[in-house]
Amino acid sequence: MSPSAEQWTGFYALMKRKSGLDLALYKQDQLQRRILSMLEARGARDLEGFWRIVGRTQKDLQWFMDKLAINVSELFRNPEKWSEIERLVIPDLLKNTTRLKCWSAGCSYGAEAHTLAAILDLNYPGGHQIIGSDIDQTALDQAKAGEFSEADLRFMPDRYKQKYFERSGKGWRALPPLKNYLTFQRGDLLGDEFDSGFDLIMCRNVVIYFTDPAKEELYRKFYAALKPGGCMFVGSTERIFSAKEIGFTTTIPFFYQKPREGKTQQWRNAS
Ligand SMILES: C[S@@+](CC[C@H](N)C(=O)[O-])C[C@H]1O[C@@H](n2cnc3c(N)ncnc32)[C@H](O)[C@@H]1O
Missing domain, CATH: 3.40.50.150 (Vaccinia Virus protein VP39)
Incomplete structure (x- = not known):
């Protein structure tokens, strides 16, 4: 599926209202690819359905935000x-x-x-x-x-x-x-x-x-x-x-x- 620009804007607005995080400030190609792969993994049909899963409680929202972040690190990196x-x-x-x-x-x-x-x-x-x-x-x-x-x-x-x-x-x-x-x-x-x-x-x-x-x-x-x-x-x-x-x-x-x-x-x- 490929959501329209309006659907993405709507999803970002819900996300910003509930979590404070402004996803519009992230690089879009990379971000949207990751959200869509999570959406598919959770069996949602579209962004609205995905929001019903990840926006339901603070715990679900935290799961989504944790998944969005890429945490790779190590001590004495470089x-x-x-x-x-x-x-x-x-x-x-x-x-x-x-x-x-x-x-x-x-x-x-x-x-x-x-x-x-x-x-x-x-x-x-x-x-x-x-x-x-x-x-x-x-x-x-x-x-x-x-x-x-x-x-x-x-x-x-x-x-x-x-x-x-x-x-x-x-x-x-x-x-x-x-x-x-x-x-x-x-x-x-x-x-x-x-x-x-x-x-x-x-x-x-x-x-x-x-x-x-x-x-x-x-x-x-x-x-x-x-x-x-x-x-x-x-x-x-x-x-x-x-x-x-x-x-x-x-x-x-x-x-x-x-x-x-x-x-x-x-x-x-x-x-
Ligand atoms: C690749 S890690 C970098 C870790 C460490 N600085 C290093 O270089 O090894 C990127 C981190 O940025 C965090 N991050 C992404 N967006 C952020 C934001 N808006 N505010 C704070 N941290 C954010 C992610 O959660 C992730 O843990």
Whole structure:
């Protein structure tokens, strides 16, 4: 079946009213393909019938939203970038403050947030704060439990694995030192007001699902949420095309900095 544009608009309006999530801000081809395959799997005839299934209760709606999200992640994803965070980015951020306020936006089941917590605790221990947020409640519940598969830890250096993880069934569980830094909460990057005063915002492999105008608006909101001198970390296939226009400076690929008053960024010559 191929619903008309009006039918999609009607479905999105119901969804926005009931969940707050604006599906019109996602890339349409990809999104509609996924919704239609769910619709068929649930035996619905059309979008109206599908809504009667997924819009019935908050629990059904949550199931649908969880299915929509693609949660692929792992600890130390793109290890060379984490090495730059450890050696260059964090020391620079610590010139502003002794307690970093960090945000993993679109954190999925918490791999990125746990990676940062391990790096901070081993190398720069202190009262840092790491918030992970996502629209997917099931992924957040796993993040809070700190449970990971064997594959999730494949890039994790042994010094981190030995200190911060213990065996749990066929996988691994994060130990308390990491949990002290971490808070996980539900949040919609396309609808919510953001907190501010962040030293580091990581938003990686999330905006690939969003339309270009939605991405642009999001990066402007991230810029406003950063402290002067704060840093934005994006995914290894992503670029902020309007970085300069927004006000970011760039030096290391995939890191964007909000300039300190009257200063340019300083990591370039660090080693
Ligand atoms: C591929 S995962 C990225 C995980 C992690 N950042 C990484 O790079 O390994 C994408 C995550 O974005 C989340 N997401 C999608 N739309 C979102 C939205 N509007 N607000 C918050 N999170 C969203 C999904 O639920 C999913 O967990």
